[in-house]
Amino acid sequence: xxxxxxxxxxxxxxxxxxxxxxxxxxxxxxxxxxxxxxxxxxxxxxxxxxxxxxxxxxxxxxxxxxxxxxxxxxxxxxxxxxxxxxxxxxxxxxxxxxxxxxxxxxxxxxxxxxxxxxxxxxxxxxxxxxxxxxxxxxxxxxxxxxxxxxxxxxxxxxxxxxxxxxxxxxxxxxxxxxxxxxxxxxxxxxxxxxxxxxxxxxxxxxxxxxxxxxxxxxxxxxxxxxxxxxxxxxxxxxxxxxxxxxxxxxxxxxxxxxxxxxxxxxxxxxxxxxxxxxxxxxxxxxxxxxxxxxxxxxxxxxxxxxxxxxxxxxxxxxxxxxxxxxxxxxxxxxxxxxxxxxxxxxxxxxxxxxxxxxxxxxxxxxxxxxxxxxxxxxxxxxxxxxxxxxxxxxxxxxxxxxxxxxxxx
Amino acid sequence: xxxxxxxxxxxxxxxxxxxxxxxxxxxxxxxxxxxxxxxxxxxxxxxxxxxxxxxxxxxxxxxxxxxxxxxxxxxxxxxxxxxxxxxxxxxxxxxxxxxxxxxxxxxxxxxxxxxxxxxxxxxxxxxxxxxxxxxxxxxxxxxxxxxxxxxxxxxxxxxxxxxxxxxxxxxxxxxxxxxxxxxxxxxxxxxxxx
Numbered sequence: 001x002x003x004x005x006x007x008x009x010x011x012x013x014x015x016x017x018x019x020x021x022x023x024x025x026x027x028x029x030x031x032x033x034x035x036x037x038x039x040x041x042x043x044x045x046x047x048x049x050x051x052x053x054x055x056x057x058x059x060x061x062x063x064x065x066x067x068x069x070x071x072x073x074x075x076x077x078x079x080x081x082x083x084x085x086x087x088x089x090x091x092x093x094x095x096x097x098x099x100x101x102x103x104x105x106x107x108x109x110x111x112x113x114x115x116x117x118x119x120x121x122x123x124x125x126x127x128x129x130x131x132x133x134x135x136x137x138x139x140x141x142x143x144x145x146x147x148x149x150x151x152x153x154x155x156x157x158x159x160x161x162x163x164x165x166x167x168x169x170x171x172x173x174x175x176x177x178x179x180x181x182x183x184x185x186x187x188x189x190x191x192x193x194x195x196x197x198x199x200x201x202x203x204x205x206x207x208x209x210x211x212x213x214x215x216x217x218x219x220x221x222x223x224x225x226x227x228x229x230x231x232x233x234x235x236x237x238x239x240x241x242x243x244x245x246x247x248x249x250x251x252x253x254x255x256x257x258x259x260x261x262x263x264x265x266x267x268x269x270x271x272x273x274x275x276x277x278x279x280x281x282x283x284x285x286x287x288x289x290x291x292x293x294x295x296x297x298x299x300x301x302x303x304x305x306x307x308x309x310x311x312x313x314x315x316x317x318x319x320x321x322x323x324x325x326x327x328x329x330x331x332x333x334x335x336x337x338x339x340x341x342x343x344x345x346x347x348x349x350x351x352x353x354x355x356x357x358x359x360x361x362x363x364x365x366x367x368x369x370x371x372x373x374x375x376x377x378x379x380x381x382x383x384x385x386x387x388x389x390x391x392x393x394x395x396x397x398x399x400x401x402x403x404x405x406x407x408x409x
Numbered sequence: 410x411x412x413x414x415x416x417x418x419x420x421x422x423x424x425x426x427x428x429x430x431x432x433x434x435x436x437x438x439x440x441x442x443x444x445x446x447x448x449x450x451x452x453x454x455x456x457x458x459x460x461x462x463x464x465x466x467x468x469x470x471x472x473x474x475x476x477x478x479x480x481x482x483x484x485x486x487x488x489x490x491x492x493x494x495x496x497x498x499x500x501x502x503x504x505x506x507x508x509x510x511x512x513x514x515x516x517x518x519x520x521x522x523x524x525x526x527x528x529x530x531x532x533x534x535x536x537x538x539x540x541x542x543x544x545x546x547x548x549x550x551x552x553x554x555x556x557x558x559x560x561x562x563x564x565x566x567x568x569x570x571x572x573x574x575x576x577x578x579x580x581x582x583x584x585x586x587x588x589x590x591x592x593x594x595x596x597x598x599x600x601x602x603x
Binding site for chain 1: 435436438440464465466467468470472473485487491494496498517518519521522523526530544545546554555561573574575576
């Protein structure tokens with residue numbers, strides 16, 4: 001919003017010596033989540049911003065100290081609820097790292113499909129919300145149809161849509177059914193054109209460009225110092241992506257690019273997210289092809305062979321002694337976790353989602369800490385909006401992809 | 410990957426002979442315990458050194474070990490060298506009576522809220538922090554909820570005691586004394602240490 005036409009208006013209103021305090025939030029429709037910003041305004045310019053968070057803090061870290069590993073999965077759903085499957089997978093991968101479990105390739109590829117669908121769902125919401133906040137509601141409604149399709153795929157796999165709790169330690173609770181694959185094929189076929197149209201609506205749109213270019217920029221150096229990760233860091237020009245730096249779930253088997261921006265402003269963040277959706281589609285296509293190429297027994301595996309941690313099939317519970325014992329132990333939470341300290345991270349929808357787990361040999365984690373990306377980068381908000389207009393603060397908020405559930409933990 | 414754990418360990422021990430108290434490598438990550446008052450020098454050295462370049466603060470949190478006498482609280486830093494893609498874990502231990510750790514805000518802006526959160530839940534007093542107030546909990550709160558003396562479950566229920574979570578004996582979240590009897594929850598542990 002730094003065009004020359006409104007300079008006269010701004011100057012007339014600047015330096016009057018009086019400032020206004022404005023509460024943006026906690027329940028303001030434009031904040032897209034429950035958090036408060038106390039803005040001090042000089043005219044329409046932001047002098048200072050103070051963020052208050054914690055409105056939906058649910059003490060997950062405390063609760064996790066009294067839960068067996070598999071019962072922590074539903075807690076992770078509620079961090080970044082726009083891309084819950086990534087959190088679930090991140091948690092399973094952490095457990096597997098701690099327990100020393102190797103997953104079969106097919107499990108890895110199925111997980112990659114689910115995670116990349118989640119990334120698309122996440123970026124799609126974030127980008128279309130940026131659209132809404134700049135005055136273009138159409139894109140938001142248009143892409144909602146395809147988020148719905150992603151949710152339907154998840155529903156086929158795990159039965160839920162938003163808080164998925166998808167997968168188990170070692171793999172999936174059941175194999176993907178044919179409907180899931182049919183819907184995935186439909187998504188892969190139809191979505192690229194939709195994404196292109198969505199992009200056309202915004203990326204060269206004069207109004208959108210003028211609203212977003214130069215709004216809330218950050219240099220690569222400051223972004224790193226502030227602990228930015230994910231698309232927000234990449235928009236500032238740093239090509240750090242956990243999927244490439246520390247490949248998990250066989251990401252090294254895929255060929256994809258890391259899109260980066262230059263200025264780290266809202267426009268770059270928008271473009272990076274858009275490009276990432278294309279890359280995600282590319283990865284899903286590759287993963288789906290690899291799964292289709294699998295033959296024989298390999299083509300039916302959907303979990304690792306770890307009877308101690310993976311629930312046995314129900315019919316085995318009734319007929320086999322061992323299965324009955326494991327079933328009882330797992331359900332009652334009587335499985336001891338080997339002692340150890342692990343930090344494991346995945347590339348979440350909005351940055352590096354890390355899990356730091358300490359086990360003392362008990363049945364629950366001794367301590368579990370979530371590295372929640374948007375909690376860490378939200379503290380840069382004041383630096384991003386200081387000196388800009390009130391309307392810019394709204395776009396910066398939405399383009400940072402802040403999820404209250406993740407921020408408050 | 411030009412950086413090995415051995416090299417980091419060697420450089421740290423060379424530069425900080427009496428400060429590095431313990432090192433171990435678990436799950437491929439080097440974990441270094443350093444003396445609390447020197448933590449800023451260590452972080453600054455890791456940041457500035459031309460070979461080490463640990464310039465990204467991934468995470469900062471704390472852990473409460475009630476059984477460790479006079480070093481009950483551990484502050485854990487996860488640092489990342491993005492160039493060589495190498496991670497390192499730094500720990501400092503402080504006594505629960507006087508949990509003073511110098512604030513790393515001047516090295517990493519990201520430490521600001523992370524330290525506030527750690528203070529909020531564990532009561533670590535980050536000296537030199539510009540705004541050390543609670544971040545997730547209400548300001549009126551006068552205890553630090555993630556410390557182990559505050560059990561999650563109802564204290565009167567024996568079906569949810571530590572025995573059920575595989576922690577017998579006295580090293581069970583610090584809720585037992587050495588003879589096995591439950592410890593009393595102390596009256597407010599000092600509240601805001603500021």
